[in-house]
Amino acid sequence: MISDFRSDTLTKPTPAMLQAMFSAEVGDDVFGEDPSITALELKAAVLFGKEAALFCPSGTMANQIAIKAHTSSPGELICDQLSHVYLYEVGGIAFHSGLSVSLTASPLGIITPEDILARINPETDLHKPITELVVLENTCNKGGGSCYELERMQAIGKTCREKGLKLHLDGARIFNAAVAKGYSPIEIGAEFNSISICLSKGLGAPVGSLLLGETGFIRRAKRLRKLFGGGMRQAGYLAAAGIYALDHHIDRLAEDHSRARILGAALSELHYIEEVFPVETNIVIARLNASINIPDFLKNLSEMGVKAVPFGPQLIRFVTHLDVDDRHIDYAISVLKKI
């Protein structure tokens, strides 16, 4: 048995999703003629109460397009030190947009309005780049799938509007947060100028992300997508998987969360585990005793059919997803107990 917890990006399309892909109507999307992509963009925009949306090949591209479309160099954006846009997008903030970054150090990556207020550069100071954009990540991957409360997002939205800052949400796993916390996409959409969502994580589509925002913003984003080489042609086959995922795979995320809680609780009982981050969604991060060599540990684990990834000093990460069921959890726990 293989229990693969390395990432929720590993899922393969279900037979029903594949069927939807096979029967997709397609056209050339650079000409604006792919009905499946158009339908997916409209569906996602309506879901979050935004005017328009743009289908992108990856979440990284959607985030980087958003950052560039919202800002002008020399400027600065505020995000947490744990954020994906800062850590895992190859320095794209500097490379694509020529911005500097002011990092917050908020617990589990969840920023406060005060964190933002403390980092806004006064426009009168000629030494400083102008603060233009704030990026939140919900759920926060490096925070162990930590979630924002709706009230916190609303308070940050208000702060950004008052201070004239744009606010982008890296919502790669926003549906995990919405299901865990019980807020609606419309409530989330109201607070942000733009939102990126991943179809290829917990929702189980093979490829694709969406960027959502106002019409003028999405028009600029579309040109940037072409600049980045992300204008796709008959990608409606992929969009059809995204439509299927939005229709069928959101509510079931609660199952991933309860399995993650079971795994997290079992991990916290083990003698070689020092700490398990609070399990709020589908990510479980555990800190191992200093005596344990992480690469050796993960190699042993993998040889016994349980896969996880290293995630920082003495940290390992497990992610539950569509292709993990109760048997995978039971098996993993039995292996972790005897290793």
Ligand SMILES: *Cc1c(COP(=O)(O)O)cnc(C)c1O
């Ligand atoms: C996965 C992820 C992304 C985008 O990743 P891609 O692999 O480029 O699709 C962005 N932000 C977060 C928090 C993620 O976990």
